[in-house]
Amino acid sequence: KQEVTQIPAALSVPEGENLVLNCSFTDSAIYNLQWFRQDPGKGLTSLLLIQSSQREQTSGRLNASLDKSSGRSTLYIAASQPGDSATYLCAVPPNYGGSQGNLIFGKGTKLSVKP
Amino acid sequence: DGGITQSPKYLFRKEGQNVTLSCEQNLNHDAMYWYRQDPGQGLRLIYYSQIVNDFQKGDIAEGYSVSREKKESFPLTVTSAQKNPTAFYLCASSHRGRRLSDEKLFFGSGTQLSVL
Numbered sequence: 001k002q003e004v005t006q007i008p009a010a011l012s013v014p015e016g017e018n019l020v021l022n023c024s025f026t027d028s029a030i031y032n033l034q035w036f037r038q039d040p041g042k043g044l045t046s047l048l049l050i051q052s053s054q055r056e057q058t059s060g061r062l063n064a065s066l067d068k069s070s071g072r073s074t075l076y077i078a079a080s081q082p083g084d085s086a087t088y089l090c091a092v093p094p095n096y097g098g099s100q101g102n103l104i105f106g107k108g109t110k111l112s113v114k115p
Numbered sequence: 116d117g118g119i120t121q122s123p124k125y126l127f128r129k130e131g132q133n134v135t136l137s138c139e140q141n142l143n144h145d146a147m148y149w150y151r152q153d154p155g156q157g158l159r160l161i162y163y164s165q166i167v168n169d170f171q172k173g174d175i176a177e178g179y180s181v182s183r184e185k186k187e188s189f190p191l192t193v194t195s196a197q198k199n200p201t202a203f204y205l206c207a208s209s210h211r212g213r214r215l216s217d218e219k220l221f222f223g224s225g226t227q228l229s230v231l
Contacts (some may be wrong), residue, residue, distance in 0.1 A: 004157070034220065043121075043160075043222035044203055089157070093218070102148060102173060103220060106159035 002027045003058060004097045005082070006106035013080055014114055022073040023090035028068045034063050035075050036089045044089065048075070081112045087111070118142065121206050121223035126195065127231050128200060135192045136220075136226045138206035144221070147189035152203040160166065161204075164189055174197060193228060201230050 003026045013019050023033070032051045036044040048064040050059045050073065056065040063076040073090055085112045091103035119140045128134045140147065146165045150158040160173030164183040178197025183189055189208075193200045206223040 011153075032218075036222075039224070041227070044207075044220075045222040046219055046221065049219050081153075091158075091220075101179075102160045102163050103158075107155065107157045 001029075002092060002094060002104050004090060004104050004114040006088075006090060006109050008109060009078050009107065010110040012112040012114065015080060015082060016078050017113075018076070019080055019111070020085070021077070021111070023073040023075070023089050023106055024091050025071045025073075025104075028071050029093045031066065032096055033064075033073050033094065034091050035062075035073075037107070038087045038089060040086075047088075077088065077111075080111075082113050082115050085111055085113050118184075119206060119208055119221060119223035121226050123226060125222070126226055127141055128228060129231050132197045133194050134228070136193070136204055136206075136228070138189045139190065140189075140206075140208045140221075140223075142208055142210065142221065143186070144208035145186070146227060147183070148207040148209075148220070149173075149181065149189070149191045150205045150207065152205060158205065161191065162217075164200060179211055183188045196217060200228055203227050 005024045007022050031087045034049045035047045037047050038044045050066045061078040066073045087108040089108040091105040122137045148163040149161040152158050159175050161179050162181040164170035167186050170181050170183050183202045204226045207220050209218050209220050
């Protein structure tokens with residue numbers, strides 16, 4: 001059964017620092033991997049979706065990489081800002097087929113960027 | 116303004132009471148999902164529906180029920196059989212692209228359910 005792990009559970013950095021969030025998964029036969037952001041008491045916002053054939057995706061200051069063979073993905077945030085403070089979750093679809101929307105989520109990394 | 120609307124934002128349930136959480140989407144998405152989120156935990160799938168008048172159980176369906184009478188709506192009922200209902204409930208939808216790998220999930224803003 002696919003399992004998704006995110007380390008660390010929490011991270012605090014000073015403003016302006018570049019940082020990396022980690023996501024690992026046990027079964028490398030994935031269709032894609034998504035990174036989400038969640039603000040306290042809010043829903044999830046999709047940040048990046050990397051298809052299984054891709055190595056990375058970029059959006060502004062965010063860069064997500066995918067290494068299927070090692071079961072890892074990283075989310076790189078450049079020049080962090082206090083507004084980046086949120087919980088970041090990664091998720092993969094189950095690999096038994098069917099709807100790819102019933103995702104398997106990690107528990108998230110809570111990021112705090114201090115001014 | 117397209118999106119997913121969940122209501123109410125906060126809901127309180129009395130002992131033995133059934134409550135219904137609303138989820139409406141105007142994105143013309145075929146598939147809709149209900150997830151439960153507990154503090155410090157990842158999201159867990161309750162029910163999902165890929166098409167009108169059809170739905171499947173997720174990992175934690177016991178004590179919950181759903182209906183999908185319209186493409187736009189996927190209400191979730193938390194029944195009295197659910198003994199630990201306090202959680203943050205998230206509704207999501209997706210549009211099946213040409214490839215399964217293209218399917219992206221969009222979320223509503225959530226409903227916090229608490230027991231009185």
